[in-house]
Amino acid sequence: MRRITKPYRLAHKTSKASPPMSLVQPRPFYRLSGKWALTQLSTGQPFFVDVESRDLTVWIVLVGQWENFVDDVLSALAKPGDTFLDIGSNVGYYAVKIGGIVGKEGMVHAFEPNPDLFDFVKENLTINGYYGFKAHNVALAHKAGEMTMTYDRAHPGGGTVLLNSETGSDTMTNRVVQVAVLDELLPDLRADLIKIDIEGFEPLAFAGMKAVLARSPDAAIVTEISQQHWSRFGSPIEMLRVVAGHRRIFRIWIDGGLTELNSETLDVAFEEGFVSYVLMLPPGEAHESRIRHLIRPV
8 A cells, every 4th residue: 555645745655565656546536616626535435626736636636545654543543433633634634534434423623724725624524424523714823813824835735834933935825814722712622533733833732722632631642743843842852742641652654653652762763854743642452452553563
């Protein structure tokens, strides 16, 4: 199975069992009006894509999947009835994919501040019949207000929210977006599974969801970490330890494996330029049994 990564940031990796792309079977693709097209995820779920995008759209159209190495972990941990938070939803891939697992007895909250992507999130939830799930057109941070998001129109998934001291480039699209504090936006929220990928602003989002995390001691958390971006807010290792709390920490490799990190290996892993996903797993057999097949021996 092809292990798909963000093409503008990480190298592609293919397992020995993967067929050449020339042998991939034709897939459903229907061009609609404007930037809209309809295709299908590998699970059979209908899915709208943005044809102007050259990141996530390419891989969903080709193989119906995106970032398998993250998808495998989230899909293994999700179960019917769970509440899933998709923070940095893009066009709603994980909201739809994990939504199919948690089912109508579960809940999905998808957060996407980019106005060019948010309509896709809403429509992808609707076309799959997820009327009870919630899409929120906001960025999450430690305080509410407005901030500027900057992004390349061809790679909107790499958009970032600018700090007050930063200015957007004239060569990029710059939009003012709403910012919310999760603890204030959903004051009674409790989560079972959290995915957060917001291009370096994860520490600020975590700072605004302390009450949610306190109510959710059994929530598994998957987050992207950029050593360079997280360092703007303090020590990445210390921030990760605070968020993880009692949870075990695993690095998610782009070939799909998991390696547990302890105090010593955390220091080694977070070398300059580190960009990867990390799983924070609550203790207990119930959680570990779901991802044991992915864990590599140390």
